[in-house]
Amino acid sequence: MSNNIETPAPAVQQAVDPRLLVREQGFSGYISEFKRKIRGGELGSLPVIIGLIVIWAAFAASNGNFLSASNFEYIAYYMVGIGTLSIGLVFVLLLGEIDLSVGSVSGLAAAIFAVLSVTHGVNLWLATLAALATGAVIGAIHGFVFAKIGVPAFVVTLAGFLGWNGLMLWLLGDTGTINLPDTGLIHLFGGNSFFLNGDISGAYILAAVGVAAMLFSSLSEQGRRRRAKVPFRPTSEVVLRTAVLAVAAFGSAYVLNLHKGVPNNLVFFLAALIICDFVLRRTSYGRKIFAVGGNIEASRRAGINVAAIRISVYSIAGFFAALGGLVISATISSANQGGSDPNNLMMAIAAAVIGGTSLFGGRGKVWSALLGMLVIESINAGLFMLGEAQSVQYMITGGVLLAAVVVDSLSRRTQKSSGRA
Amino acid sequence: MTSAPVLALRGVSKRFGAVQVLTDVELEVHAGEVVALVGDNGAGKSTLVKTIAGVHPIDEGQIEWEGRPVNIHRPQDAQHLGVATVYQDLALCDNLDVVNNLYLGRELKRRGTLDEVTMEQKASELLSTLSIRIPSVRIPVASLSGGQRQVVAIARSLIGDPKVVILDEPTAALGVEQTAQVLDLVERLRERGLGVILISHNMVDVRAVADRVAVLRLGKNNGTFPVHGTSQETIIAAITGATDNAVTRRQSRTAEATQ
DSSP states (O other), X not given: OXXXXXXXXXXXXXXXXXXXXXXXXXXXXXHHHHHHHHHTTOOTTHHHHHHHHHHHHHHHHHOXXXXXXXXXXXXXXXXXXXXXXXXXXXXXXXXXXXXXXXXXXXXXXXXXXXXXXXXXXXXXXXXXXXXHHHHHHHHHHHHHIIIIIOOXXXXXXXXXXXXXXXXXXXXXXXXXXXXXXXXHHHHHHSTTOXXXXXXXXXXXXXXXXXXXXXHHHHHHHHHHHHHHTSOOOOHHHHHHHHHHHHHHHHHHHHHHHHXXXXXXXXXXXXXXXXXXXXXXXXXXXXXXXXXXXXXXXXXXXXXXXXHHHHHHHHHHHHHHHHHHHHHHHHHTXXXXXXXXXXXXXXXXXXXXXXXXXXXXXXXXXXXXXXXXXXXXXHHHHHHHHTTOOHHHHHHHHHHHHHHHHHHHHHHHXXXXXXXXX | OOSSOSEEEEEEEEEETTEEEEEEEEEEEOTTOEEEEEOOXXXXXXXXXXXXXXXXOOXXXXXXXXXXXXXXXXXXXXXXXXXXXXXXXXXXXXXXXXXXXXXXTXXXXXXXXXXXXXXXXXXXXXXXHTTOOOSOTTSBGGGSOHHHHHHHHHHHHHTTOOSEEEEESTTTTOOHHHHHHHHHHHHHHHHTTOEEEEEOSOHHHHHXXXXXXXXXXXXXXEEEEESTTOOXXXXXXXXXXXXXXXXXXXHHHHHHHHO
16 A cells, blocks of 8 residues: 555545435434435345244234243254354355255265264264364365356255265165264254253353443444544444344343253354354455455456355355254254255255345345244244144245245345445 | 656567457556557457456567566456556446445455454545545445446555556546546546556547557557647547558658658
């Protein structure tokens, strides 16, 4: 960077163009900005949160037990497995691509773990590492065939969907089911493992740490921006955002404490989400993923190695697929032939899209994995309580997915017409 | 004007299969100078620019950078030398905001993470020193007008601190007001001491900002003219080849003979 670019801004404030978007300071500015974004089609997480409230209200009206602590514990516990697959899919969707193989890869990883640790007695953590590495390598292979050879991602991962499923069945052999002992990572992800052994303080500690971290990072960023004389969030907005998070966090902690506490696999899930969110929003690698999802040619000209980004993103998807496979096998204490159930794949894709990640690439947040899974698992739990068959469950989840995609497409169209996409 | 040009092409030739696109082309760009590169469609302007930008390596000839010969094989080579190219299709990411587009591929970092605050600060400063007015540096590029996108794309080329900026038809498809903004910006680039290669079909724009006009015709040099003191007709004649006929050839031969 040379000095001529760092020439300080002219001291005299230039005449402001009347068309400029000048945001009012203070809280009213926040409200008007929010309204403008909604009108412009930047819905963000709003539809899914409204949807979640509607779903909860509907099930609560038809079954009083739906809003019980044990049911929320159930939702929080069972959403993690597929939610983990969904994290990887968010990365892929941000590129504007798709990965159909994550379900099969998750089943394969669970099978590899089971065969290594149970059948061959390999060290548990070594087996875990082998399963995760397999997922990452498989993802990298998909990415390589897609990025370097130019086969459409849809077809590459469809081949993976079939092929890795076959490999899993071959590995599991005739018995088809390998039961997993409740130790190591399987115990950690299993149903008997709670943060601080389910101590009542555990949930509150997590909530307090989360809220404090958010408040601290918001305030420190506000301070930096204020010192740098660039627009910053008003304190009222920071307080409001933190308050919303605090209500959600402490509310969840309270509800989970009414039952058994915070399952360790949920803690792991939240940690993974925070790490991925950080990678996507705060690192140049994440910025490159968004850039490739937005405009491939522009990214190439900006010196981004598009092929490397694609291969690495598919590798990430494969890694999270393997991790999700281990979580799923932990929740059912076995690796079986149903491990690569195609429904897992569909639910994982649905979760990412329902949560607000665009299918068109370049827009989305890793938090959509959490929000989408909350919706899907709430529907599952609610219908299960009402004694509805799987058939009804699939139809309703399908309807919700369609609604989410419609919202995505419509908001994209609105954004286009208001010049924001 | 300094003695050694920042960028000089000496006898550059380029062939695509059976087509000789460039033949012995000479071009010089000095610091603080706007050279307009004009020529009819198919004259080789785009190819010439792409050889400088490293998209198409040259077959024969020499590219000199600040007086010493260099090899440009890849776009990165050109970027490292200090050649920035703004292509006709602007190559901005619509989903990213202005700051992110400006710094795409060379993000500023602080403790390993993106330094959004400094990038935003510097982006605002850069845009204000170039008198670029956009609604906000934090809105997606998708919501900018064509002219605003063009000036953002040009501003983006300056982030890497180049010495030569190549603008490929920057005023095509722009309105009157927006064209004026872009031309203002070109003049500000010159004031900063950058060498500018401006490709344009618009003679009015060329005469408004360029110092010299280099004419390409059928892949060959067809004259370089100082803008001041050259009539538009002369330039257009060079572009269309109206000067290239038996009469003028004879005249030039007799002129040489009498010397």
